[in-house]
Amino acid sequence: MIQLFIPLNFLGFVYREVRRAVADVENMLGLLNRKPAVTDSDNATDLVVHQGHVVFENVCFGYSTERTIIHDLNLEILPGQKVALVGHSGSGKSTLARLMFRFYDPSSGRIKVDDQCIADVTQSSLRSHIGVVPQDTVLFNDTIFNNVWYGNTRASDADVWRAIEMAHLGEFVRQLPKGADTLVGERGLKVSGGEKQRIAIARTLLKDPPILIFDEATSALDSRAEKAILDAMEELSRNRTTVVIAHRLSTIVNADLIVVLEHGRVCELGTHGELLVSGGPYAELWQMQQQQESEKLLKK
Ligand code: ATP
Secondary structure, three states: OHHHHHHHHHHHHHHHHHHHHHHHHHHHHHHHOOOOOOOOOOOOEOOOOOOOOEEEEEEEEOOEOOEOOEEEEEEEEOOOOEEEEEOOOOOOHHHHHHHHOOOOOOOEEEEEEOOEEHHHEOHHHHHHOEEEEOOOOOOOOOEHHHHHHOOOOOOOHHHHHHHHHHOOOHHHHHOOOOHHHOEEOOOOEOOOHHHHHHHHHHHHHHHOOOEEEEEOOOOOOOHHHHHHHHHHHHHHHOOOEEEEEOOOHHHOOOOOEEEEEEOOEEEEEEOHHHHHHHOOHHHHHHHHHHHHHHHHHHHO
């Protein structure tokens, strides 16, 4: 019996580890939808994160040599800061996140995390320190509990529950007849976009990375779902360097720093208040979105 138990137990361990790796890859692909185009250098070392200080230094990048997308970009993200990337569609927000995750290397310049150039460290160590909450998480055909637990298969049940509560999922889970044992994914309960993203937040809370990339959903959620996501995000970004790819400015008014991108260049930097006062492109974008919101309300 023991002989049988050990291999089965081992297989179970392998299975869980593979699922965890898949969870990370799924997160990466959810955001990036690309295969990595980079390799580890021969003498790559593991990234050591003390603070989560991220610096873009004179970064230039293009997906092809014919077209430069990011132009000589400099940006410093201080440890624990919450930074929002905003700008029109195609301005380069997701590209910056892809570069930070090292899905591509800059054509010139460099990106550093705690003074280590990310091109010099192993990709696995870089990615293990960065959590990604994609716009549209693909859930496994498994229970809600396990979908969260894959964030860290060494976590205890109590840790998983803590993450579920912190992600503001507790109430939702408790009203289901089978609670956290409810099956989700293609063959299980259909969950809304907002609930899915909160499951991804709970999974990332359990992973507990020092650096976080949050890709805000483009489609507007109803105000209750939006509030639940924002509250969950607040928990997740606490004491972590956080980069939010923002589409709705109303969700990032409290960011420590807002970076406005235009054609792959930083055109403005500041807090929400500062940028409104300066009356530049951010203020214009804000006015436009406020107007769209009030038109939507009038139509209801
Ligand atoms: P959105 O708000 O629509 O998501 P974004 O600000 O995130 O836009 P990016 O996705 O970073 O913008 O795109 C910046 C530019 O790079 C765009 O002109 C886009 O067409 C181009 N681009 C993005 N991905 C690729 C790719 N894989 N290959 C070639 N060009 C790309």
